[in-house]
Amino acid sequence: MNNTYNIIQGDCLDIVQGMQQNSVNLIYLDPPFFTQKQHSLKTRDRQSEFSYDDLWESHQDYAKFIHDRLAVLHQVLKEDGSIFVHCDTHANYIIRSILDHIFGQENFRSEIIWSYKRWSNSKKGLLPAHQTIFFYSKTNQFIFNPIYCDYSESTNIDQILQKRTRDEHGKAVYARDDHGEIIPADPKKGVPLSDVWEIPYLNPKAKERVGYPSQKPILLLEQIIELASNPGDIILDPFCGSGTTIIAAKLLNRSAWGIDISPDAVQICKDRLKTPIKSESLLLQKGRKAYLNANEDALNIIASLDVIPVQRNQGIDAILKQNYQGKPVPIRVQRRGESLHKALALLHKASQIKGAVKSILVKTSDDLFELEMTDIPDHIMIIEAPAYAVQKGFYLN
Secondary structure, three states: OOOOEEEEEOOHHHHHHOOOOOOEEEEEEOOOOOOOEEEEEEOOOOOOEEEEEEOOOOHHHHHHHHHHHHHHHHHHEEEEEEEEEEEOOOOHHHHHHHHHHHHOHHHEEEEEEEEOOOOOOOOOOOOOOEEEEEEEEOOOOOOOOOOEEOOOOOOOHHHHHEOEEEOOOOOEEEOEOOOOOEOEOOOOOOEEOOOEEEOOOOOOOOOOOOOOOOOOOHHHHHHHHHHHOOOOOEEEEOOOOOOHHHHHHHHOOOEEEEEEOOHHHHHHHHHHHHOOOOOOOHHHHHOOHHHOOOOHHHHHHOOOOOEEEOOOOOOOOEEEOOOEOOEOOEEEEOOOOOOHHHHHHHHHHHHHHHOOOOEEEEEOOOOOOOOOHHHOOOOEEEEEOHHHHHOOOHHHO
């Protein structure tokens, strides 16, 4: 199936009314926010300036504008489709009320908080550092693809490895079998995505920035599209602006319709479709380093394995996501200048505490002391790190 991308200039109210009903899988819109301002921004080369008005006669005038467009969007959405409406504190109460009326309170799914760090606040009060995205479905039979995240840096390893249950008082406790032994948890995928999304705002030098005032990061739209649609689905953005939704849809193998009343916005979107550029986020790639105490060298060595990093355990760097004989499989990487005797001892002790029947030690250098095969516990398998196999003693240089 070949994906298609249609970018149309005009009022989405008129254009959407002409679309086939029940034809769109996912709608995202970033409408005017009722800021009562004219927004403008110059391109990086300072050669062009883009602007749009967010000025209204009254709350009622703005509410009617939003209501009329959400009503026709509801008609073109498929029965298993969802809508994500972007807003901020200026009008989120108006938009939420209208969504409840058109889509029904029973179809409210989440109030997503997009959290980011941006610039300092010059006025008296708290620094605004988030926007809201309302997530509604058309029915209770909606497409939803769970997204899993890494465990919190403060999560204890036992919370990952051990099954939880509730006692007679309803209190959460670790589950135990008839012999009093702790029951290991099922294989873990991570923590399900929450309704607070920490995705960086586009900085002025971001490669994907095109100079449009309300431009959102592709990473934000990719997460929405992955969550509530499947490859080949049709995505609609009736206020497409700089075209971020359309670009994200193309990168994720979806078809897309983009509508905007501004000819400049339509042209930007068409230009971006020719050569999509996506900025990467070091924050999302590396996380909040201040909270981490895992050994970064060790995690880099085992990065290709399907593991869960362990932050707070001296003998274990990570555990495989898949159990072995119903038990966790701890992994430890030999440190620089550390003997295999010490590495084995730390892994052996930690593995016994966690009830592992198979553990993996990753060798990174020649042993500082002679190691006999009889010194290796039966449950520990020693493998060589790729760099060590290529060049002996690499990590000691």
